[in-house]
Amino acid sequence: MIREQATDKRPLKTVRHDADLLVVGGGLSGVCCAITAARAGTTVILVQDRPVLGGNSSSxxxxxxxxxxxxxxxxxxxxxxxxxxxxxxxxxxYRNPEGNPLIFDTILLEKVVLEPNIKLLLNTAVYEVEKADAETISGLKAFCSQNSTSYELVAPLFCDASGDGIVGFQAGAAFRMGAESREEFGEKFAPTAEYGELLGHSLYFYTKDTGRPVRFVPPAYALDDITKIPRYKRFNAQEYGCQLWWIEYGGRLDTVHDTETIKWELWKVVYGVWHHIKNSGLFPEAETMTLEWVGQIPGKRESRRFEGDYMLTQQDIVEQRTHSDAVAFGGWSIDLHPADGIFSEKPGCNQWHSKGLYQIPYRCLYSRNIRNLFLAGRIISASHVAFGSSRVMATGAHVAQAVGMAASVCSREGLIPRDLTDPTRITTVQQELLKTGHHIPGLYLNDKNDLARQATLTASSEFVLTELPPNGPLQPLTYSSAQMLPLPAGPIPQMTAFATIDQPTTLTVELRRSSKSFNHTPDVTMETLTIPLLKGEQDVVLLFNSQLNESGYVFVMFMKNEHVQLQYSQLRVTGVLSVFNKINPAVSNYGKQEPTDDIGVDTFEFWCPERRPAGQNIALRIQSGIQLFSPANVINGVQRPTNQPNGWVAATDDANPTLTLSWLSPQRISRVELRFDTDFDHPLETVIMIHPETVSPFCVPEYIVCNDRQKRIFHQTDNHQTSNTIRFEQPITTSHLTIHLKKNGMGQADFVPASLMEVRCY
Incomplete structure (x- = not known):
């Protein structure tokens, strides 16, 4: 029993926590920052004001x-x-191909709590910043309503990943809110009044079919006239959740302090929309449906953006400018929304794509005037236009990983964020990131401590692309289709395609490449063939006279022709892909990007893959074959296809693919790092989208590692991850290391030769 006498006033229980790094905000950015730093040996406090992690990706x-x-x-x-x-x-x-958001919650929580260097505080809101001087944060005060506890949080380094920038704001960090003028940075896409100051919030709902009639009586605050929404005819009984991302509001309000007002307006809209679907009589299929869930907090897109030593702009994205301090990349379109959101007459978004990935410099990731404050997520130093691309969650998480690693280097060496702009120090950060599987376009891992680089590599076989065999479906050329092929510099080999023609016709075949070897936009036409075809099945011989000046991908493009069917192949290979000139309205892709005004973006065509199980390669026979899949690729410092496949691929008939590393003298090895192909072309959306598999068909699900006596020293089953780290309890001494790859029967995986992207040994 606890009994206390009456008193004038009682203080809250107060707990102090100290760490090397304090991360505020438990969205994907904060989570990835905290895990990255913790795994690099840094003690971290992760503070999240919600009961779950994940922010906008959470349940x-x-x-x-x-x-x-x-x-x-x-x-x-x-x-x-x-x-x-x-x-x-x-x-x-692997766990959740159906896209259940509750399962994703558990994955994020599990990954964080399994890190011994992370102290996680859920339901804990930071409300006060303490400073040692005008430029230095010394600590934070936070409160957890669930345990009625106040926290004093102390660290030498802080990362604001809170979305609204609560730490940066209170600390006095320079920030912006709203759109810059066209003149400030020369951004031609600087927004107009319609696409004005801020992007709004969204709030979603989920539905369920109960199998029996369900009535719906709307709450009094539901929007009573759905025609107030100009796009109301787009509503239907099938779409739910973030398929309705355009239920958006608040772009003309203060998206920090007016969030509750914005939420109420979104609730009005959501319940009004459901009233319309259930009770208008226009959707009889909704008779047995009910609302299963409605969001209680809105997802925020934009509020404050903080100023670093560099501000990302439209030109960085469109021109794909390079930066010596690049630590991450983006690639989402410049995606701005009308300020009036769902009540606007304008389209729900205005997306403009660049021709490829763009680098994000480290100088965008710390405050220019608060010396120990990192920035992560959507609040990094970017103009409003550039923010339209950098704001999305996977990009923010990738950026935050760079922050986590930078914070670890700072902690280890007693530095502040700006110190890492020194060329030697930023190289250290970049290389440490690359070691974790973090991709930075244009950079190569060059680890002098890696014993694999000193080894002789031999393999049981090596794939040579002589043929994508014609054993797949026959598909009509109702839209233009292309096969992407990696080629070395030199002449284009002769190829043969396989077609069925229903009447005499002429087929146009174009050979294209990208104007930048690291891009995959086919914007340079090297050669055009016009080939007369007779009715019936026939081989189509492709004789090109062109040459490649540097290695890269070419596109063998079969232009649409209703009289031609192309033969496809069941064989799928790491770094080999078919693409199609189709449309994808979800990302404003209508086959070609053609701005009608000079807004500083390029005109080009979209050539995109189809999702599995579709998207087979176009069957081709290639004279002399393509030999770019050698074992040497596993130590070339790149862990995914770029301008080349960058992986070792075994021959299709190799029943026991093995890669052996040999040294002249025995080596003492404590750790082995492996990287597998998990198809970096597949986006892996976390909700709504149902994926056709739980493991990428390119990924090797089982492997065995043996020493120089062919003794098994490690056996992995059920692998589904890109990165595998093997740590030996006691270092092994061996002059050979042999990796046996096992490809089990996995449906589509039966037609994918085994591959390995990287091996490192320490």
Whole structure:
């Protein structure tokens, strides 16, 4: 029993926590920052003001996680973000291909609580910043309403990943809110009044079919006239959750302090929409449906953006400018929304894509005037226009991983964020990130401590692309289709396609490449063939006279022709892909990007893959074959296809694919790092989208590692991750290390030769 006498006043219970890094905000950005730093040896306090992690991706909001892959609707190939965010998405694929947001909650919580260096505080809101001087934060005060406890949180380094920038705001960090003028940065897409100051909030609902009639009586506050929404005819009984992302409001209000007002307006809309669907008589299929869930907090898109030593702009994105301090990348379109949101006459978004990925410099990731404050997530240093791309969750998480690693380096060496702009120090950050599977376009891992680089590599076989065999479906050329092929510099090999023609016709075949070897936008036509075809089945010989000046991908493009059917192949290979000139309205892809005004973006065509189980390669026979899949690729410093496949691929008939590392003298090895192909072209949306598999068909699900006596020293089953780390309890001494890859029968995986992207040994 507890009994206390009456008193004038009682203080709250107060607990103090100290750490090397204090991360505020438990969305995907805060989670990935905290995990990255913790795994690098930094003690972290992660403070989240909600009961779950994930922010807009959590079960409280239910927005799918997307980034540079953009629903596979742009020309960014193999662009899914790497590192921790990749690990989370692959785990969700494995456990939750149906896209249940509650399961994603559990995955995020599990990953955080399994890190011994992270102290997690849920339901805890930071409300006060303490400072040692004008430029230095010394601590934070926070309160948890669930345990009625106040916290004093102390650290030398702070990361604001809170979305609204609560730490940066109270600390006095320079920030912006709203759109810059066109003149400030010369951004031609600087918004007009319609696409004005801020992007609004969204709030979603889920439905369920009960199998019997269900009536709906709307609450008094529901919107009574659905025609107040100009796009009200777009509502239907099938779409739910973030498929209705355009239920948006608040762009003309203060998206920080007016959030509750915005939420109430969104509730009015949501219940008004459901009243319309249930009771208008226009949707008889909704008779047995009920509301299963309505969001209680809105998902925020934009509020404050803080100023760093560099501000990302439209030109950085469109021109794909390079930065010596690049630590992350983006690739989502410049995606701005009308300020009036759902009540606007304008389209719900205005998306403009670049031709490829763009680098994000480290100088955008810390405050220019608060010396120990990192920035992560949507609040990084970017103009309103550039923010339209960098704001999406997978990009924010990828950026936050760079912050976590930078904070670890600062903590280890007693530095502040700006110190890392020194060329030697930023190289350290970049290399440490690359070691974790974090991709930075244009950079290569060069680890002098990696014993694999000193080894001789031999393999049981090596794939040579002589043929994508014609054993797949026959598909009509109702839209233009292309096969992407990696080629070395030199002449284009002769190829043969296989077609069925229903009447005499002429087929146009174009050979294209990208104007930048690291892009995958086919914007340079090298050669055009016009080939007369007779009725019936026939081989189509492709004789090109062109040459490639540098290695990269070419596109063998079969232009649409209703009289031609192309033969496809069941064989899928790492770094080999078919693409199609179709449309994807979800990301404003209508086959070609053609701005009608000079808004500083490029005109180009979209050539995008189809999702599995579709998207087979076009059957081709290739004279002399393509030899770009050698074992040497596993130590070339790139862990995914870029301008080349960058992986070792075994021959299709190799029953026991093995890769052996040999040294002249025995080596003492404590750790082995492996990277597998988990198809970085697949976006892995976390909700709504149902994925056709739980493991990428390119991924090797089982492998065995043996020493120089062919003794098994490690055996992995049920692998579904890109990154695998093998730690030996006691270091092993061996002059050979042999990795046996096992490809079990996995449906589509039966037609995928085994591959390995990277091996490192320490």
């Amino acid at each position: 409280e909001v239910r927005l799918w996680v997307l980034g540079a892959t953009s629903h596979m609707g742009n020309n960014n190939r193999w662009a899914r973000e790497g590192g921790v965010i990749d690990e989370l998405l692959l785990e969700n694929l």
